[in-house]
Amino acid sequence: MAQVPQTLDALAVRTWCGLALRALGRAREEIDAINVYPVADGDTGTNLYLTVESAATAVEAVFAGYGTGAEEPSLADAARAMAHGALIGARGNSGTILAQLLRGMAQVLAGGEAGEASHCDAAGLRLALRNAADSARRAVAHPVEGTVLTVAAAAAAAAEGAQDDCGAVARAAYEGAGLALAETPGQLAVLRRAGVVDAGGRGLVTVLGALVEACTGETVNEIPRARETVRETAAAVAEAHARVAAVSDTETCADGTDDDGPAYEVIYLLEAGDEAVARLRARLDTLGDSLVVVGGDGLWNVHVHVDDAGAAVEAGVEAGRPYRIRITHFGAGDVHTGGERPPRERAQRAVVAVVPGEGLAGLYTEAGATTVLARPGEPPASGELVQAVRRAHAREVVLLPNDAELRHTAAAAAEQARTEGIRVALIPTRSAVQGIAALAVHEPGRRFDEDVVQMTSAAGATRYAEVLVAERQSWTSAGICQAGDVLGLIDGDVAVIGPDLTATAETLLDRMLRAGGELVTLVVGDEAPESVATHLETHVRESYLAVDTLVYRGGRQGSPLLIGVE
Numbered sequence: 001m002a003q004v005p006q007t008l009d010a011l012a013v014r015t016w017c018g019l020a021l022r023a024l025g026r027a028r029e030e031i032d033a034i035n036v037y038p039v040a041d042g043d044t045g046t047n048l049y050l051t052v053e054s055a056a057t058a059v060e061a062v063f064a065g066y067g068t069g070a071e072e073p074s075l076a077d078a079a080r081a082m083a084h085g086a087l088i089g090a091r092g093n094s095g096t097i098l099a100q101l102l103r104g105m106a107q108v109l110a111g112g113e114a115g116e117a118s119h120c121d122a123a124g125l126r127l128a129l130r131n132a133a134d135s136a137r138r139a140v141a142h143p144v145e146g147t148v149l150t151v152a153a154a155a156a157a158a159a160e161g162a163q164d165d166c167g168a169v170a171r172a173a174y175e176g177a178g179l180a181l182a183e184t185p186g187q188l189a190v191l192r193r194a195g196v197v198d199a200g201g202r203g204l205v206t207v208l209g210a211l212v213e214a215c216t217g218e219t220v221n222e223i224p225r226a227r228e229t230v231r232e233t234a235a236a237v238a239e240a241h242a243r244v245a246a247v248s249d250t251e252t253c254a255d256g257t258d259d260d261g262p263a264y265e266v267i268y269l270l271e272a273g274d275e276a277v278a279r280l281r282a283r284l285d286t287l288g289d290s291l292v293v294v295g296g297d298g299l300w301n302v303h304v305h306v307d308d309a310g311a312a313v314e315a316g317v318e319a320g321r322p323y324r325i326r327i328t329h330f331g332a333g334d335v336h337t338g339g340e341r342p343p344r345e346r347a348q349r350a351v352v353a354v355v356p357g358e359g360l361a362g363l364y365t366e367a368g369a370t371t372v373l374a375r376p377g378e379p380p381a382s383g384e385l386v387q388a389v390r391r392a393h394a395r396e397v398v399l400l401p402n403d404a405e406l407r408h409t410a411a412a413a414a415e416q417a418r419t420e421g422i423r424v425a426l427i428p429t430r431s432a433v434q435g436i437a438a439l440a441v442h443e444p445g446r447r448f449d450e451d452v453v454q455m456t457s458a459a460g461a462t463r464y465a466e467v468l469v470a471e472r473q474s475w476t477s478a479g480i481c482q483a484g485d486v487l488g489l490i491d492g493d494v495a496v497i498g499p500d501l502t503a504t505a506e507t508l509l510d511r512m513l514r515a516g517g518e519l520v521t522l523v524v525g526d527e528a529p530e531s532v533a534t535h536l537e538t539h540v541r542e543s544y545l546a547v548d549t550l551v552y553r554g555g556r557q558g559s560p561l562l563i564g565v566e
Contacts, residue, residue, distance in 0.1 A: 007119035008109070008166045010078035012214050014063060017056035017082060019210035024049040027206050034196035037147070037188060038093060038290050039265075039305070044199035047092030050383040051099055052207070054089020055082045057381050075119055076110035083107075087295050088269060088324075088378055094200035096267070096303040097148055098207070100139045100294035104132035122162065125169045129156040141281065141291035146187030148200030154180030155208060167216035174208040174220060181205050262288045264309040265328040270300040272320025280319040287311055323358070324373060349444045349451070350394035353435050354380060354402045354410075357557030360432055360523060367439050369400075375558070379406060385413035389422060396423045396448050398455060400438060404430040404492060425452040430492070431464035432554075433521050433564025458566075462521075463512055465490045467505050467561040469527075502532045505561055506539055512565045513544055520549045521564035528560035 024031075024045065031045030058081040062073045073081075083099075083106035090099035108128035109120050120128070133152040137143050158176020162169040184198040185191040191198055209220040272280070277293060277300055284291050288306030295301050302322070306312045309327045316322035351369040355361045361371045370392040372380050389397050397417065401410035407428055414424040425448070429435045438455040446454070466489050470481045476494035481487060488496035488508035495511060498504035509520065520540055524533050533551045540549050554562065 007121050008075070008125055008215065009119040010063075010073045010075050012166075013075065013078040013082055013109075014059050016211050016214035017052065017059050019213050020207045021049070021052050021056045023206045023210050024052055024203065027203070031199050031202050031206075034194075034202065035199040036194045036196060037190050037198065043092060044094045044203060046383075046387075047095040048098060048200070048203040048207075050091045050381065050387070051086050051089055051095035053381040053383045055086040055099075055102060057089075057379070058082060058085025079106040079109035083110075084299075087299065087301050089381065089384070090294070090301045090303075091267070092265070093290050093292060093303060094148055094203060096292045096294055096301055097136050097140065097200065098204065099301060100136045100292075101132040101152055101204070103294065103296070104135035105129065107131055107135070120166070122165050122169045125166045126156075126159045126162070129159045129169070129173055132156065136294075139292055139294045141285050141293075142289075144188065146184040146191060147198050148204050150184065150187065151177045151180045151198065151201035151204050155204070165215075167212070170208065170212045170215045171220075174205065174212050177201070177205045177208050262305040262307045263329060264307065264312075265290075265303070265305050266309050266312040266325070267301070267303045267327075268313065268316055268322040268325040270295075270302050270316050270320050270322045271298055272300060272316075273298065276319040280315055283315045283318075284312060287315070323375075347392070347394040349396040349398070349448065350392035351398045351400065351439060351442060352385070352388045352392050353400040353439070354385070354406060355435075356402070356432055356559075357525065357555040359553040359555035360557060363552055364435070364439065367442075369439060374403065374406075375556070379403070379409070382409045382412040382416065385410060386416045389413065389417045389424065390420075394422070397425070398438075398442070398452060399424055399426045400429045400435040400459075401426070402429045402432045402435040404428075423448065427452065427456050427459055429459045431462075431466070431562060431564070432557075433464050433523060433562050434459040434462045436521060436523075436552075437462040437564065437566055461566055463491065463515070463517075463565045465495075465508055465512060465563040465565075466559045467501060467508065467528075467563075468559050469501075501560060502529060502535055505532060505536060505563070509536060509540070509563060509565075510543075512563065513540075513547065517544075517547060517565040519564075519566040520547060521562075521566070522549065522551045523554040523557065523562035523564075524551065525554045525557040525560045525562075532561065 028045035028049050031048065032042045035042050035044040059078055062077050062081040066073055083103040086099040086102045090096045105128040108124060108131050133156040136152055137149050140149060143149050155173040155177035159169045159173040162172035181197050181201045184201055188198065212220050281293055284304045287308060288304050290303065290305040292303045293300055302316060304312055313322060313325060353364050353369045354372045354374050355364055356374050361373055364371045370388050372384055372388045374380055399410055399414055401407060410426055414426045417424045427438055429438060438459040441454050441458045443451055468487045468489065470483055470485045470487055472483050474481055476487065476497065478494045478497050481497050486498050486501045486504040487494050488504050490508065490512060496504050496507050498507065522533055522536060537549045537551065540547055
């Protein structure tokens with residue numbers, strides 16, 4: 001038996017995230033199958049998995065930042081990373097609530113009663129679980145019993161009676177949550193009619209089971225009463241959904257509406273102040289239901305079901321800066337009633353690409369690609385790429401990661417998609433400009449293998465560079481840089497250091513064109529001077545015969561300038 005830790009530290013948080021991710025991966029299909037509330041869209045397990053995957057990725061990044069040295073992240077570092085990762089990666093109603101549960105725990109683990117200590121004891125964990133349950137309930141506009149909120153409250157209440165160590169507290173919370181989960185059908189009529197427990201609560205029990213294992217080294221057994229309540233066969237689930245569809249009486253949803261609910265789910269991240277978010281809550285509450293707003297300190301995750309998706313997004317624009325906007329059309333008479341929508345015919349081939357800015361996302365979309373937006377410091381997880389492959393709805397998919405750091409993530413996503421019967425080819429593009437070159441020669445009418453070869457060849461023939469601004473003093477392959485210096489990177493290595501962005505970009509471009517080239521692609525970010533594109537276009541035209549230049553606006557893409565030379 002593994003040694004039982006008496007406290008919760010950064011390594012335990014890391015272990016917890018990893019165990020929770022694997023446990024949700026095993027339980028995902030079961031949780032999806034019993035998802036009938038607030039809408040029967042069968043994705044709660046997947047949404048919880050993607051939310052925890054984002055949290056786990058953020059924690060791993062913190063540990064990677066410390067390298068292999070003796071110093072390790074503090075509990076506060078790991079807890080904050082977990083909460084932030086869950087916040088930016090939260091999916092769906094249950095995922096958004098889980099993100100707030102993790103944030104509520106992190107508020108205690110990273111500060112307050114727990115302070116900035118290297119570990120948290122049993123008392124701190126009890127307080128963290130209580131704060132998690134309370135903060136999640138406050139985040140939901142109209143809380144309903146028999147949901148994940150009820151299960152979270154029961155976990156916190158059970159934990160308050162455990163006095164020994166973190167393992168005992170975690171186990172008490174897990175067992176209390178399991179018992180509460182088994183009672184959810186008696187609290188919510190739609191669950192009782194379908195013969196299932198609440199899917200979000202089932203997911204939370206899984207996450208708490210992983211916490212027990214992280215604290216004690218012991219795996220947990222399924223709570224018998226919860227297990228007996230769940231209909232585990234596909235036939236039983238189908239029958240349950242049919243019964244939900246057949247019921248004619250009105251069922252109260254999370255905010256008091258009936259089963260014939262809104263047509264769209266709208267989710268976005270929002271940069272805004274507290275007062276603006278308070279006004280946003282009131283505005284969205286008049287537009288739809290299932291309203292959950294989580295986060296704080298200027299960054300929020302907004303989730304709502306509405307009929308007017310545009311109005312929900314506009315409300316976010318009025319409050320601050322919304323981004324990573326996702327709008328899902330439930331469809332008439334399907335997820336709200338349990339009926340099936342007619343299957344949509346799959347396309348033969350599609351391209352899925354990771355892009356670093358809204359401007360490039362628009363460009364790739366116009367060219368027919370399905371895009372995944374990657375913001376600075378927020379790389380997409382493999383689950384997000386798998387979702388994009390599914391969203392492309394094609395028999396054959398070409399995947400463009402457009403970042404060397406995403407190679408393994410993209411490979412994992414491709415492998416997962418292949419197990420679902422989708423033929424996926426991964427082209428290891430290392431920059432968005434290589435992706436543009438590949439997309440330019442993409443021809444869906446060609447044989448798949450031939451198309452992939454041509455796209456791979458075009459990407460490989462494109463040298464790439466980027467211009468960045470140094471954040472701190474550092475050693476580079478071109479010498480020592482100071483904070484504020486402009487860095488020119490070719491194929492990922494620093495080649496030029498200079499004081500001026502435009503001059504440095506010109507020097508960088510000259511170095512690339514010395515080896516030849518027929519086409520220069522410039523992707524200009526919002527951070528670049530207005531004149532840089534015009535200056536470089538003029539420089540190429542006057543200095544290099546028969547070399548053309550294309551300019552695209554990348555928006556907030558993380559670097560002021562991307563350069564491609566073919």
